[in-house]
Amino acid sequence: xxxxxxxxxxxxxxxxxxxxxxxxxxxxxxxxxxxxxxxxxxxxxxxxxxxxxxxxxxxxxxxxxxxxxxxxxxxxxxxxxxxxxxxxxxxxxxxxxxxxxxxxxxxxxxxxxxxxxxxxxxxxxxxxxxxxxxxxxxxxxxxxxxxxxxxxxxxxxxxxxxxxxxxxxxxxxxxx
Numbered sequence: 001x002x003x004x005x006x007x008x009x010x011x012x013x014x015x016x017x018x019x020x021x022x023x024x025x026x027x028x029x030x031x032x033x034x035x036x037x038x039x040x041x042x043x044x045x046x047x048x049x050x051x052x053x054x055x056x057x058x059x060x061x062x063x064x065x066x067x068x069x070x071x072x073x074x075x076x077x078x079x080x081x082x083x084x085x086x087x088x089x090x091x092x093x094x095x096x097x098x099x100x101x102x103x104x105x106x107x108x109x110x111x112x113x114x115x116x117x118x119x120x121x122x123x124x125x126x127x128x129x130x131x132x133x134x135x136x137x138x139x140x141x142x143x144x145x146x147x148x149x150x151x152x153x154x155x156x157x158x159x160x161x162x163x164x165x166x167x168x169x170x171x172x173x174x175x176x
Contacts, residue, residue, distance in 0.1 A: 024156035047097040051086025065130035
């Protein structure tokens with residue numbers, strides 16, 4: 001058997017397996033975590049959105065694209081979907097983004113915005129950034145503006161203490 005005969009163990013894998021570092025990096029100061037979190041929100045396009053199914057009370061997790069304007073995350077999904085109904089329920093939302101070993105968790109309140117009520121420039125920005133324009137679908141889509149009340153960021157166990165980078169809608173600006 002030659003090297004060419006050995007199947008590639010990463011065939012069909014989206015990305016190579018993560019390597020666990022021998023020792024975690026030192027914890028980042030809060031100011032650095034805030035900068036890293038703001039940069040991640042401005043760079044990422046997709047997130048995991050956790051809601052509750054209003055009909056059954058069951059937890060629901062779905063990936064959605066978003067746009068960050070520096071103040072809020074703008075999402076869109078079908079009005080009648082479990083995620084859409086959960087977002088519109090008034091129960092709040094939890095959003096996760098980033099890698100498992102460099103995670104950002106966002107808790108926030110949700111404002112429901114019909115596609116026709118969103119400022120055209122904001123809808124255009126969402127469509128350009130995400131590659132999806134809910135205004136052009138045949139289904140009934142809504143926009144959802146998530147205003148963060150709490151944001152947490154951590155890499156490893158050594159960053160669990162002090163993981164809050166936003167509380168009560170305000171960025172934490174000093175190390176505590």
